[in-house]
Amino acid sequence: MSTAVLTHDAPAHRGASPATCKFGMIIFLISEGMLFAGLIAGYFVLRWTANGFPWQPGSAWPPDASLPHLPVLLTSINTVFLVSSSITFHISESAVQKGRSGLGWLALTILLGATFVVIQGFEWVHLHHEGLWFDKGGIYGSSFFVITGFHGMHVAIGVLLITWCFLRQSATRCFTPQHHPALANVALYWHFVDVVWIILFTLLYWV
Amino acid sequence: MISTTADSPLVEQSAHSHVQEGFFRKYLWTFDHKMIGLQYFWTALFFLFVGGALALAVRWQLAMPGTEIPVIGRFLPQTIAVDGAIVPGGYNMLVTMHATIMVFFVVMPILIGAFGNYLIPLQIGAGDMAFPLLNELSYWLYVVSGFVILGAFFAPGGAPGTGWTAYAPLSAVAAYNGTRVGQSMWGIAIFINGLSSIAGATNYITTIVNLRAPGMKMFRMPLTVWSLFVTAILLVLAVPVLSAAAAMLFADLNLGTSFFKPAGGGQPLLWQHLFWFFGHPEVYIMILPAMGLASEIIPVFSRKPIFGYKAMVYAMMAIGVLGFMVWGHHMFVSGMNLTLSAAFSVSTMVIAVPSAIKTFNWLGTVWRGSIEFKTPMCFALAFVSMFVIGGLSGIFMASTPVDLFVHHTYFIVAHIHYVLFGGSIFAIFGAVYFWFPKMFGKMLNEPLGKLHFLLTFVFFNMTFFPMHNLGLGGMMRRIADPTVYEHLRQLQPLNQVCTIGAMGLGFTTFIFIWNIIYSLRNGPAAPANPWHANTLEWTVPSPPGHGNFPHTPTVYHGAYEYSVPGLEEDYLPQNVPAPDHARLESH
Numbered sequence: 001m002s003t004a005v006l007t008h009d010a011p012a013h014r015g016a017s018p019a020t021c022k023f024g025m026i027i028f029l030i031s032e033g034m035l036f037a038g039l040i041a042g043y044f045v046l047r048w049t050a051n052g053f054p055w056q057p058g059s060a061w062p063p064d065a066s067l068p069h070l071p072v073l074l075t076s077i078n079t080v081f082l083v084s085s086s087i088t089f090h091i092s093e094s095a096v097q098k099g100r101s102g103l104g105w106l107a108l109t110i111l112l113g114a115t116f117v118v119i120q121g122f123e124w125v126h127l128h129h130e131g132l133w134f135d136k137g138g139i140y141g142s143s144f145f146v147i148t149g150f151h152g153m154h155v156a157i158g159v160l161l162i163t164w165c166f167l168r169q170s171a172t173r174c175f176t177p178q179h180h181p182a183l184a185n186v187a188l189y190w191h192f193v194d195v196v197w198i199i200l201f202t203l204l205y206w207v
Numbered sequence: 208m209i210s211t212t213a214d215s216p217l218v219e220q221s222a223h224s225h226v227q228e229g230f231f232r233k234y235l236w237t238f239d240h241k242m243i244g245l246q247y248f249w250t251a252l253f254f255l256f257v258g259g260a261l262a263l264a265v266r267w268q269l270a271m272p273g274t275e276i277p278v279i280g281r282f283l284p285q286t287i288a289v290d291g292a293i294v295p296g297g298y299n300m301l302v303t304m305h306a307t308i309m310v311f312f313v314v315m316p317i318l319i320g321a322f323g324n325y326l327i328p329l330q331i332g333a334g335d336m337a338f339p340l341l342n343e344l345s346y347w348l349y350v351v352s353g354f355v356i357l358g359a360f361f362a363p364g365g366a367p368g369t370g371w372t373a374y375a376p377l378s379a380v381a382a383y384n385g386t387r388v389g390q391s392m393w394g395i396a397i398f399i400n401g402l403s404s405i406a407g408a409t410n411y412i413t414t415i416v417n418l419r420a421p422g423m424k425m426f427r428m429p430l431t432v433w434s435l436f437v438t439a440i441l442l443v444l445a446v447p448v449l450s451a452a453a454a455m456l457f458a459d460l461n462l463g464t465s466f467f468k469p470a471g472g473g474q475p476l477l478w479q480h481l482f483w484f485f486g487h488p489e490v491y492i493m494i495l496p497a498m499g500l501a502s503e504i505i506p507v508f509s510r511k512p513i514f515g516y517k518a519m520v521y522a523m524m525a526i527g528v529l530g531f532m533v534w535g536h537h538m539f540v541s542g543m544n545l546t547l548s549a550a551f552s553v554s555t556m557v558i559a560v561p562s563a564i565k566t567f568n569w570l571g572t573v574w575r576g577s578i579e580f581k582t583p584m585c586f587a588l589a590f591v592s593m594f595v596i597g598g599l600s601g602i603f604m605a606s607t608p609v610d611l612f613v614h615h616t617y618f619i620v621a622h623i624h625y626v627l628f629g630g631s632i633f634a635i636f637g638a639v640y641f642w643f644p645k646m647f648g649k650m651l652n653e654p655l656g657k658l659h660f661l662l663t664f665v666f667f668n669m670t671f672f673p674m675h676n677l678g679l680g681g682m683m684r685r686i687a688d689p690t691v692y693e694h695l696r697q698l699q700p701l702n703q704v705c706t707i708g709a710m711g712l713g714f715t716t717f718i719f720i721w722n723i724i725y726s727l728r729n730g731p732a733a734p735a736n737p738w739h740a741n742t743l744e745w746t747v748p749s750p751p752g753h754g755n756f757p758h759t760p761t762v763y764h765g766a767y768e769y770s771v772p773g774l775e776e777d778y779l780p781q782n783v784p785a786p787d788h789a790r791l792e793s794h
């Protein structure tokens with residue numbers, strides 16, 4: 001199909017401009033935000049109707065003393081890993097903008113992201129041993145595992161996307177200072193997943 | 208001047224059309240928004256057929272409970288019919304699948320997938336959507352979700368039978384509903400279908416904001432585009448909440464969680480809140496594009512500018528915003544706090560105001576116009592009048608004391624069908640008659656169209672109007688056999704009237720299908736602009752070539768410049784500058 005036949009100046013079937021791609025990504029992330037808002041709202045509705053608001057007596061969480069507490073310390077460390085991965089990704093993107101490959105920082109980002117998933121997995125196993133699971137511990141277990149499961153899945157997908165960027169960049173150096181929409185959009189997604197985690201971490205582990 | 212602008216691309220079209228592609232790239236994995244729109248169109252028509260058949264089975268059972276369905280009864284799965292006669296559990300499955308299919312697989316895909324895809328780039332002067340690959344992915348996600356929902360019929364235990372609203376705990380506890388697999392497949396289908404909707408909506412918003420042709424300011428956009436824009440925003444915000452709920456439901460059924468199960472500390476009411484937080488915006492998702500389509504047809508066949516263009520836009524925005532604040536009107540009987548219930552009553556009545564504004568504007572458009580009763584116009588006018596009936600019954604139900612009595616009765620079913628069939632489906636039919644020439648390059652047959660319209664209109668009212676009376680007479684929704692209730696026996700003749708009407712509707716649809724088949728083969732070739740309309744899709748050949756516009760059009764004014772004083776022609780396409788002396792409506 002020669003472009004001479006398609007004499008249009010309208011952008012048919014050509015890649016959308018980087019700014020347009022970014023716009024689309026933001027719309028998609030808003031939608032993702034509503035997904036997590038739905039899950040989190042569900043969690044609080046259940047918890048507050050069952051146990052009362054946090055300022056009311058008897059609202060201690062977890063509701064039952066025999067249920068394990070969430071490992072706040074370990075997860076705090078894990079949160080540091082995830083937040084750092086956002087920073088390393090940003091450094092990598094700036095490096096690309098300055099005409100360098102950014103591969104080193106990208107690799108570090110993958111490592112940090114993967115570490116987060118592994119530690120989260122470890123935490124799941126640990127809690128499972130302690131008697132908390134999808135079907136154990138009532139709404140406490142249900143909410144924790146479904147919400148962190150959804151988030152963990154987003155992180156895992158993010159790691160795969162970054163790996164894809166890494167492989168493309170190392171094979172073809174396709175990200176140039178002027179043109180790197182894929183990298184920029186994956187970065188946007190990654191920062192989003194990061195921000196969602198900070199919110200989830202606060203609400204699930206601290207409130 | 209006008210006609211040359213409108214027709215000149217024809218010459219270049221011949222250069223366009225010899226882009227040859229294989230069958231696979233042309234029809235199955237295409238990046239052309241027009242073909243993707245047609246993919247949606249045909250797939251949704253198939254589902255309309257399935258959903259319609261399910262409805263007829265439902266009506267058969269209600270008119271003649273427990274009698275064998277002739278011929279096809281024996282082919283139905285054992286979970287639905289035994290010896291050809293529908294069993295109560297199977298009846299619930301039929302109702303559930305009918306509504307689920309009609310909402311998620313017919314009305315949304317036709318309005319948003321088919322017309323949205325086809326019209327948005329053409330009407331804003333773009334060559335395609337912003338993300339063509341995402342567009343095609345969204346179609347195939349829809350197909351996958353379609354396979355999953357149809358697959359539920361063959362699941363062990365049968366299809367889900369908990370209604371399209373899937374209220375917990377019935378839906379969440381496998382021991383209650385007996386269809387763990389079917390109900391889970393329902394959840395999966397809803398989830399995948401949601402992904403498809405979100406992908407499409409992301410694409411639409413991005414396209415409308417970023418790819419408008421020069422001069423196509425937001426307030427020059429045709430109302431169809433506006434309506435799809437607002438709809439897409441509603442989709443992006445509302446659908447993920449349903450996805451979250453569907454995921455929780457799936458987890459309750461398969462992972463042993465207890466979100467909606469009281470036994471584990473969960474709350475059945477949480478389901479209702481999540482579902483209706485999505486559900487009410489959803490009903491506007493299904494009517495706004497229909498309003499947009501009708502707003503396009505009515506001025507064309509009245510040869511007058513749309514009355515109150517900006518008011519139409521603001522009304523849609525108001526509907527979009529208010530739509531998120533009224534979901535509690537579905538839950539008046541859930542035991543909610545009475546003050547809250549009053550607040551939801553008021554917000555619901557308020558949302559009727561922008562709906563009424565739109566209605567009056569349509570009437571204002573028709574008022575003293577040179578009305579041409581072509582088939583699209585007939586359907587569009589029927590859309591307005593049926594929507595008014597549905598909107599009025601909505602106001603009844605918005606008032607808590609009334610709703611306590613009519614909730615979960617056939618009054619609601621009447622309301623739903625006046626807004627969704629009399630509203631959305633009538634607008635869809637009108638739009639098919641209106642844009643078919645553009646889509647396929649053939650005119651539909653006008654007498655057959657009129658016959659289709661007339662019979663649909665009569666049978667529609669015959670089917671659904673008596674449901675108001677049934678509901679006020681106390682007939683509950685989702686009961687397999689009204690005759691077992693003493694107080695409903697005297698109403699049975701009304702049920703039979705409904706069923707006769709429904710069968711009439713079923714047969715009438717064949718006139719429509721026949722018209723499509725006949726016209727595709729023998730219809731007269733469609734000119735570029737058969738209705739003398741102004742929007743940009745009519746400035747290119749029917750069907751438009753690959754890439755839509757040979758040159759990016761420039762837009763000089765709004766879309767509704769009909770019968771402009773001082774012009775020879777009674778229409779003025781958006782890409783034709785007006786002479787200085789013309790008094791335009793828009794800027």
Ligand code: HEM
Pocket residue numbers: 372490491493494536537555556558559562597598599600601602604605606610613614615619622623626627630631
């Ligand atoms: C004037 C505007 C409207 C008002 C005031 C209104 C009001 C209501 C109310 C109060 C209910 C709940 C009744 C009950 O369950 O007891 C309801 C149900 C419903 N409405 Fe509307 N409505 C309006 C327009 C629409 C439109 C435009 C649509 C769709 C195109 C729609 C679709 C539905 C559906 C599908 C249900 C039933 C849901 C179910 O329980 O299965 N409504 N409406």
Ligand SMILES: [Cu+2]
Pocket residue numbers: 486487490533534536537
């Ligand atoms: Cu509603």
